[in-house]
Amino acid sequence: MIRKRLNVTVLVMMLMVPLVNTSCANNPPPNLSPAALTAWNNTRVQGVLDLIRNTVDDGTKTVPPLFSGATDVKVATWHKSALTVIHATGNGWKPVVLTSLDELAKDLPPSEQDRLVPYIRLAKTIISEVKQ
Amino acid sequence: MTPLEQIIISELPAAIRLVRSAFVKQNPDLPPPTDAEVIAVYESGYLSSVAKDDRIISEHSDDINNG
Numbered sequence: 001m002i003r004k005r006l007n008v009t010v011l012v013m014m015l016m017v018p019l020v021n022t023s024c025a026n027n028p029p030p031n032l033s034p035a036a037l038t039a040w041n042n043t044r045v046q047g048v049l050d051l052i053r054n055t056v057d058d059g060t061k062t063v064p065p066l067f068s069g070a071t072d073v074k075v076a077t078w079h080k081s082a083l084t085v086i087h088a089t090g091n092g093w094k095p096v097v098l099t100s101l102d103e104l105a106k107d108l109p110p111s112e113q114d115r116l117v118p119y120i121r122l123a124k125t126i127i128s129e130v131k132q
Numbered sequence: 133m134t135p136l137e138q139i140i141i142s143e144l145p146a147a148i149r150l151v152r153s154a155f156v157k158q159n160p161d162l163p164p165p166t167d168a169e170v171i172a173v174y175e176s177g178y179l180s181s182v183a184k185d186d187r188i189i190s191e192h193s194d195d196i197n198n199g
Contacts, residue, residue, distance in 0.1 A: 029164040036167035039174035046174070050181055051146055059144045062135035073192045080185035087178050116193055122147075 038090050041130045046083060047099075048123045054077040055119055067112050078104050089103045098127055 023115050056075040059066035067075075082100055086093045099121050105113055133141075165173075 020169065029170070031164060032170060033167045036170040039171045042175055043170075043174045046177055046181060053181075053188075054137060054146065055143045059135070059139050064135055066135045066139055069192045073189055076185040077195045078183055080189075083178060083182055083185075093139040117174065 018125065035090075042086050042090075045086065045123075045130060046125055048119075048126045049079055049097075051080055052116065052119045052123060059115070066115060068109075071108060071112055074107065075104065094130065094132060096128060098124060101127075 006089060008115055028037055053075055056067045056072055060069055060072045078100060082097050083098055089096075105117060105120050108116060
């Protein structure tokens with residue numbers, strides 16, 4: 001039953017990926033300076049990285065928990081590092097953050113990896129669309 | 133309610149907001165956001181998000197310290 005529900009979740013997330021993909025790079029407000037355009041793009045990326053962090057954090061509070069406390073700390077630590085790199089670098093952070101997402105997925109127990117992979121794929125899609 | 137249903141219910145609104153924001157068209161009657169507004173949104177989002185990370189890490193450190 002849980003596997004069926006997980007497949008539904010994966011399906012929903014995979015449907016969202018192409019929806020985001022078709023429009024992600026096309027809606028920045030007009031006439032933004034380069035710095036503001038960077039901030040706009042980084043806000044969108046930050047949002048999807050927040051979604052990964054919040055999903056895991058919420059998942060530690062379900063009964064029974066979907067994610068362990070150790071994973072919660074691991075993901076929060078990764079999230080903070082990724083946001084700090086993006087904030088400090090402004091541009092040029094894409095390869096680092098994309099690689100870190102792959103490393104994060106590999107570092108999780110298999111059952112938790114399965115649950116988080118759709119969100120990681122969504123994040124990678126949004127990040128790939130960012131023009132730098 | 134299964135744990136997965138709980139988490140879907142809690143996170144799906146955020147995920148939907150994220151996707152919908154990709155489709156929002158600029159209202160021609162409203163002025164576009166200024167550079168300062170865009171940068172302020174980003175900076176405040178960054179600070180609050182990092183603060184939440186610190187809170188999560190700290191909570192679990194407390195759990196470990198309290199046994």
